[in-house]
Amino acid sequence: MSKAVGPLSRGEAADKPPRRRAATIRDVAQAAAVSTATVSKFVNGGQRFSREVEARITAAIQQLGYRTNPLARGMITGRTGNLGIVILDIRNPHFTSLVKGASRVAAEAGMNLLFADAAESREPELALLQALFPQVDGLIVSARMPGAVVDWLRESAGKPVVFYGGPAPQPGLHSVGCDNHASGLMLGRHLRELGHRRISYVGFSAARWSEDRWQGLRDAFQGTQASLRHFDVPAPVAEEGERIASSVLLDAQTPEAVVAYNDLLALGLLSEARALGFRVPQQVSIAGFDNIAYGRYVTPSLTSVDIGSEATGEVAARHLLALLAGEPNLALHETVATRLVARDSTARPPDPGKP
Numbered sequence: 001m002s003k004a005v006g007p008l009s010r011g012e013a014a015d016k017p018p019r020r021r022a023a024t025i026r027d028v029a030q031a032a033a034v035s036t037a038t039v040s041k042f043v044n045g046g047q048r049f050s051r052e053v054e055a056r057i058t059a060a061i062q063q064l065g066y067r068t069n070p071l072a073r074g075m076i077t078g079r080t081g082n083l084g085i086v087i088l089d090i091r092n093p094h095f096t097s098l099v100k101g102a103s104r105v106a107a108e109a110g111m112n113l114l115f116a117d118a119a120e121s122r123e124p125e126l127a128l129l130q131a132l133f134p135q136v137d138g139l140i141v142s143a144r145m146p147g148a149v150v151d152w153l154r155e156s157a158g159k160p161v162v163f164y165g166g167p168a169p170q171p172g173l174h175s176v177g178c179d180n181h182a183s184g185l186m187l188g189r190h191l192r193e194l195g196h197r198r199i200s201y202v203g204f205s206a207a208r209w210s211e212d213r214w215q216g217l218r219d220a221f222q223g224t225q226a227s228l229r230h231f232d233v234p235a236p237v238a239e240e241g242e243r244i245a246s247s248v249l250l251d252a253q254t255p256e257a258v259v260a261y262n263d264l265l266a267l268g269l270l271s272e273a274r275a276l277g278f279r280v281p282q283q284v285s286i287a288g289f290d291n292i293a294y295g296r297y298v299t300p301s302l303t304s305v306d307i308g309s310e311a312t313g314e315v316a317a318r319h320l321l322a323l324l325a326g327e328p329n330l331a332l333h334e335t336v337a338t339r340l341v342a343r344d345s346t347a348r349p350p351d352p353g354k355p
Helices: 010-015 025-032 036-043 051-064 070-077 093-108 125-135 147-155 180-194 208-220 238-249 263-275 309-324
Strands: 082-087 112-117 139-142 161-164 174-177 198-203 227-232 257-260 285-289 303-306 333-335 339-341
Touching: 025 036, 025 051, 036 051, 082 093, 082 125, 082 309, 093 112, 093 309, 112 125, 125 139, 125 147, 139 147, 139 309, 161 309, 174 309, 180 208, 180 257, 180 285, 180 303, 180 339, 198 208, 198 238, 208 227, 227 238, 238 257, 238 263, 257 263, 263 285
Parallel strands: 082 112, 082 139, 139 161, 161 174, 174 333, 198 227, 198 257, 257 285, 285 303
Antiparallel strands: 303 339
8 A cells, every 4th residue: 555745744854864965175175184275186186295195185085975076177177087098909808907907096096997999900090099089188008009100199299198018119108018028038948947949939920029029939048959930920819829720730840839929829729739639738838928817727727928917007007197197207118027827738848759
């Protein structure tokens, strides 16, 4: 049965709790014992303060539930409150980890992260960036963007850009990434210590750091009688690993180990190797770069170099925020640490004296 509800009586109205007033910037300033100007500069990212002052402001904001008005802030500061990141392939877990790291830092700073997927295409990237550019205060983009895109970004004054993956494509630009030569050297030494001497590398020449990884791999075998072969694919995806597997594994020089430019290629190679009748790692070792989560769950689990995908996103976002805040003496390049994750897909080569 429904019941009609009429207007509240004076007594009932008195019993209803008063509506809570939204906290203002003045409330935050009073609670943190600072000026409203200090709170405004902190919230808008216009200035950094001592750790003690920033901690007090942060605590006051959280305690009072203070929320900024993005529209009003944008009208005052001329900023959108958004950071932008352009990834090269949303299907690749390396890039989703990158976004995850950057998103966490943006959220901590009270900003949004907008991302766009270039889908490993060389043509539409400039149009994609031009559409994203007005919506953000700064951009995080791949260091392997085409020259025309880099030129446009450099000439578009007023918004900072941080490149990720490796050193910036031109001098004087900011970047974050791992040491790809050192990463290749690290993986090469692992294979050398296992006793491998016939190595094939499946690279992706469109990425400048593919050559760095190949050179590091070669340097790891200096002073040995090793033989190294180089193959190349047009896209760093699992399907290309499958496609090229027969050319690599059935080559006149049957490799003892195959290193792929990234884990997706390595996983494609691993799958096709089994289809071709190769036992991994008993007959051939396979390894890659990125240390994506999927590599842990295949059989055999994939040996890989962890290049710090999520950490790269974090560092790039912090670097971009520092540029927006006008921090002086900011290094042009920040290097992210890498580590070898040795799993079951690499092992000592078979003894030629045994069947």
